[in-house]
Amino acid sequence: MIEMYLLEQLVAVAKHKTLLAAADALHITQPALTRSMKKLEQLFGFALFDHHANRIEINENGLLASEYAKRILQLEQEMIDQVTHLEQSKHTIFLESCAPAPMIYLQQRLALLFSTYSVQSHLTNSEGKIIGALKQNKCQLAIVSAPVKDPNIISSKIFTEHLYLSVMPAHPASQKEKISFQEIDGETFLLHGSLGIWKDVVNEKLSHSRFIVQDQMQDLSVLLASSSLPAFTTNISWNIYPRQEKRLEIPIVDHDASTTFYLAYHRKDQDIFKALLPET
Amino acid sequence: MIEMYLLEQLVAVAKHKTLLAAADALHITQPALTRSMKKLEQLFGFALFDHHANRIEINENGLLASEYAKRILQLEQEMIDQVTHLEQSKHTIFLESCAPAPMIYLQQRLALLFSTYSVQSHLTNSEGKIIGALKQNKCQLAIVSAPVKDPNIISSKIFTEHLYLSVMPAHPASQKEKISFQEIDGETFLLHGSLGIWKDVVNEKLSHSRFIVQDQMQDLSVLLASSSLPAFTTNISWNIYPRQEKRLEIPIVDHDASTTFYLAYHRKDQDIFKALLPET
DNA sequence: TGAAATTACGCTCTACGTAAGCATT
DNA sequence: AATGCTTACGTAGAGCGTAATTTCA
Numbered sequence: 105m106i107e108m109y110l111l112e113q114l115v116a117v118a119k120h121k122t123l124l125a126a127a128d129a130l131h132i133t134q135p136a137l138t139r140s141m142k143k144l145e146q147l148f149g150f151a152l153f154d155h156h157a158n159r160i161e162i163n164e165n166g167l168l169a170s171e172y173a174k175r176i177l178q179l180e181q182e183m184i185d186q187v188t189h190l191e192q193s194k195h196t197i198f199l200e201s202c203a204p205a206p207m208i209y210l211q212q213r214l215a216l217l218f219s220t221y222s223v224q225s226h227l228t229n230s231e232g233k234i235i236g237a238l239k240q241n242k243c244q245l246a247i248v249s250a251p252v253k254d255p256n257i258i259s260s261k262i263f264t265e266h267l268y269l270s271v272m273p274a275h276p277a278s279q280k281e282k283i284s285f286q287e288i289d290g291e292t293f294l295l296h297g298s299l300g301i302w303k304d305v306v307n308e309k310l311s312h313s314r315f316i317v318q319d320q321m322q323d324l325s326v327l328l329a330s331s332s333l334p335a336f337t338t339n340i341s342w343n344i345y346p347r348q349e350k351r352l353e354i355p356i357v358d359h360d361a362s363t364t365f366y367l368a369y370h371r372k373d374q375d376i377f378k379a380l381l382p383e384t
Numbered sequence: 385m386i387e388m389y390l391l392e393q394l395v396a397v398a399k400h401k402t403l404l405a406a407a408d409a410l411h412i413t414q415p416a417l418t419r420s421m422k423k424l425e426q427l428f429g430f431a432l433f434d435h436h437a438n439r440i441e442i443n444e445n446g447l448l449a450s451e452y453a454k455r456i457l458q459l460e461q462e463m464i465d466q467v468t469h470l471e472q473s474k475h476t477i478f479l480e481s482c483a484p485a486p487m488i489y490l491q492q493r494l495a496l497l498f499s500t501y502s503v504q505s506h507l508t509n510s511e512g513k514i515i516g517a518l519k520q521n522k523c524q525l526a527i528v529s530a531p532v533k534d535p536n537i538i539s540s541k542i543f544t545e546h547l548y549l550s551v552m553p554a555h556p557a558s559q560k561e562k563i564s565f566q567e568i569d570g571e572t573f574l575l576h577g578s579l580g581i582w583k584d585v586v587n588e589k590l591s592h593s594r595f596i597v598q599d600q601m602q603d604l605s606v607l608l609a610s611s612s613l614p615a616f617t618t619n620i621s622w623n624i625y626p627r628q629e630k631r632l633e634i635p636i637v638d639h640d641a642s643t644t645f646y647l648a649y650h651r652k653d654q655d656i657f658k659a660l661l662p663e664t
Numbered sequence: 665t666g667a668a669a670t671t672a673c674g675c676t677c678t679a680c681g682t683a684a685g686c687a688t689t
Numbered sequence: 690a691a692t693g694c695t696t697a698c699g700t701a702g703a704g705c706g707t708a709a710t711t712t713c714a
Contacts, residue, residue, distance in 0.1 A: 106460060107388050109679085124693060136680055138695060143679095148464070150471045157687040158693045165467050172463030176456055180386060183452035184428070187445050191430045389704090404668060416705050418670060423704095437712040438668045671710070678703080685696070 106147055108180065111173035113140045114152075118162055118170035144169075189242065198243035199225040200234040203300040205340040206247050206265060206365050210380070212344065214245075217379055227298050238368055245377065246368040249301055258374060259366040260381050263340065267302070267361040268353040270328070270335045275352075277334070283354045285309035285361070292316065294327055294335040305360050321345070386427055388460065391453035393420045394432075398442055398450035424449075469522065478523035479505040480514040483580040485620040486527050486545060486645050490660070492624065494525075497659055507578050518648055525657065526648040529581055538654055539646040540661050543620065547582070547641040548633040550608070550615045557614070563634045565589035565641070572596065574607055574615040585640050601625070 116126040117137065127134045141160070145152050152166030162170070197214055201207035204227055211225045228234050231248050238246045238257060246252075251259035269288060271278050277288065290312040297319035299306060306315075316333065318324040328335055328348050337353055347353075355361075369377050396406040397417065407414045421440070425432050432446030442450070477494055481487035484507055491505045508514050511528050518526045518537065526532075531539035549568060551558050557568065570592040577599035579586060586595075596613065598604040608615055608628050617633055627633075635641075649657050 105388050105392065106464070108385050109387065112385065122693070132679095133681055134694075135682085135696080139679075142695090148467060148471075150468075155694080158695090159688080160694070165471050168470055169463060169467045172459065172466070176459050176463065179452065179456050179459060183449060183456065184386070186452070187428060187432075187449045188430075190448055191428075191445050402668070412704095413706055414669075415671080415707085419704075422670095435669085438670090439713080440669065665714100667712100667714085669710105669712085672708085674705105674707090676703100676705085678701105680699105680701085682699085683697085685694105687692100687694085689690100689692080 106144070108177070110140055110144050110147075111176055113137060114144060114166070114170050115173050115177060117141060118166065118173075121162075123160065193241070193244065196222045196224055197245060199223060199245045199247070200237050200243045201225060201227055201247035201300065202229070202231050202234055202249055203227075203247065203265065203302060203363070203365065204296065204298050205338050205344060206263070207300075208344050209340050210245075210247060210262075210367075213380060227300055229300060229303065231301070235368070238370070241370075244369060244373055248366050248368050249363050251366050252368045256371050257368055258371055259368045262365055262367045262381060264362055264364045265338045265340045267305075267356045268337045268339070269356055270337045270348065270351045270353055272332045272351060274332060275334060277354055278352050280354055282357045285356065285358050288334065289313055291334055294318065294324065294331060294333045296321065296324055301363070309358065309360070386424070388457070390420055390424050390427075391456055393417060394424060394446070394450050395453050395457060397421060398446065398453075401442075403440060473521070473524065475500075476502045476504055477525060479503060479525045479527070480517050480523045481505060481507055481527035481580065482509070482511050482514055482529055483507075483527065483545065483582060483643070483645065484576065484578050485618050485624060486543070487580075488624050489620050490525075490527060490542075490647075493660060507580055509580060509583065511581070515648070518650070521650075524649060524653055528646050528648050529643050531646050532648045536651050537648055538651055539648045542645055542647045542661060544642055544644040545618045545620045547585075547636045548617045548619070549636055550617045550628065550631045550633055552612045552631060554612060555614060557634055558632050560634055562637045565636060565638050568614065569593055571614055574598065574604065574611060574613045576601065576604055581643070589638065589640070 113126070113130060113132075116130050117123060120126040120129055123134050123137045123141070127137045130137070141153060148165070148169070150165065151163060152169055153160040153162050197218060199207065199211060199214065201210070207225050207227055211223050214221075214223045226243075228237075231250070234243075234246050234248055235252050235254075235257075237243050238252070239254065247262075248259070269277060269283055277283050286309075289310050292314040293310070293316070295306070295315045295317050297317045316327075318327060325345065325348075327333075328351065335351075337347070367377065367380060393406070393410060393412075396410050397403060400406040400409055403414050403417045403421070407417045410417070421433060428445070428449070430445065432443060432449055434441040434443055477498060479487065479491060479494065481490070487505050487507055491503050494501075494503045506523075508517075511530070514523075514526045514528055515532055515534075515537075517523050518532070519534065527542075528539070549557060549563055557563050566589075569590050572594040573590070573596070575586070575595040575597050577597050596607075598607060605625065605628075607613075608631065615631075617627070647657065647660060
């Protein structure tokens with residue numbers, strides 16, 4: 105049997121071309137590598153290198169072996185990652201979401217409902233990746249904007265998120281009862297950095313606008329209170345962050361200013377997560 | 385990093401359910417395994433087994449880990465096999481054939497022409513497997529009954545093998561100048577055990593016959609000399625084995641009593657193997 | 665009482681580092 | 690002379706075996 109450390113060292117030698125460089129990278133000494141490579145050749149029963157007086161050159165055998173070694177080391181790392189994730193998933197609810205406010209809102213509800221678990225949530229723009237993560241058991245819960253077509257996965261409607269324009273009273277739109285994207289395209293907005301699928305809507309409908317991006321939600325709140333720049337809120341975000349007292353919220357009437365979200369989870373977890381759904 | 389011996393031991397424990405049985409299979413002692421499994425759990429950072437007082441039960445984590453371990457060990461074995469084969473192929477010409485006499489004949493010619501190489505030949509019934517072996521570089525030369533459709537592989541006609549009925553003078557057919565399968569279907573024949581693609585022809589055309597099978601060519605020769613049972617020879621086999629002096633050979637006229645064989649090899653080996661081909 | 669896992673202790677083998685040697689550029 | 694691989698020697702540690710202990714059926 106060929107041990108892992110030998111494979112790791114072989115890969116390093118194949119990569120760095122000389123024993124000295126590889127030894128440096130591995131934080132061992134050169135003689136140790138000389139011995140290891142000789143041991144490898146002895147285990148295989150033939151040469152993996154052309155041994156010259158003061159240099160070695162990997163040969164065809166060594167190259168093939170190092171390719172395999174790389175794959176073996178990758179597989180070992182995958183084993184560690186996957187088993188570790190399996191263990192973590194027993195104490196953690198992993199949540200993938202395509203939109204920020206629904207994510208934070210659900211995260212808070214999960215923390216209350218499943219207080220013995222910890223919750224890890226992650227925002228991803230691509231819904232395909234989210235569904236992939238769910239199918240590969242990398243997460244147990246997903247927030248998506250359309251039902252998942254898979255017999256083993258249940259998609260339940262949870263709520264519809266409506267976008268609102270948030271303005272100071274001095275803003276021209278403040279008196280309106282409703283507004284459209286077209287009317288405000290071209291203005292400069294304060295925006296959070298992570299928008300999920302809303303990013304597509306904003307880019308398309310407000311293509312002439314400038315956006316002042318702020319990634320930290322707390323800093324954004326300070327800006328919202330002090331600045332006269334328009335911004336956006338949603339009916340879901342009101343559950344999470346306090347409404348800015350001075351600001352007025354004007355509903356946006358466009359069709360794609362509203363998105364219905366679905367909670368997706370494996371059928372086997374149906375009983376666990378049904379407490380999250382609205383009563384019917 | 386998790387060493388191979390730990391993975392091997394984990395797989396054994398997962399397979400044999402108890403440490404004692406696994407230790408037995410691995411030819412080590414039970415305490416060694418106890419320590420190894422504890423070491424594995426320490427490396428992962430969590431339990432892979434439910435530890436009871438006097439029994440241990442693998443858990444979900446351990447099962448997943450052992451599945452990966454199995455794959456890693458398989459990959460390691462594949463590495464050893466493939467690299468070893470690559471090394472061997474430098475000193476050995478591997479020949480796969482779908483018919484016995486062409487194989488032996490070519491093996492003899494190879495031994496003469498490439499005296500610094502050793503030759504390993506192998507008879508396989510399935511031509512698909514032969515072509516697969518050639519494409520995967522498991523052999524450099526193949527004898528097949530139809531050209532291989534692959535731009536990287538050259539198929540050159542080498543010869544056509546004709547089947548002859550071999551009978552003693554007393555046999556009714558001995559006076560004939562030619563004969564067909566139909567005329568002899570139902571008789572009992574002496575036959576070699578390995579026929580390659582000829583097996584299909586024999587089974588189909590002589591479905592009413594009985595066959596006395598002898599795997600050892602030398603023993604078959606003795607039988608052929610002493611027995612009055614009919615048998616088969618081919619124009620190719622005459623190059624290999626001495627003709628039985630007492631016997632007469634009657635050509636078989638059926639279309640599928642003749643097969644044209646092709647030598648298949650990678651384009652890069654074209655120059656090496658062209659010496660084997662008939663002059664044009 | 666027997667079967668099976670764990671703990672304790674001692675040994676051996678091995679992978680490593682240090683130091684020195686040697687060949688090539 | 691500098692670079693880089695190899696050889697020689699000593700050491701610390703790791704993995705294994707033996708023996709004793711514990712627990713459950």
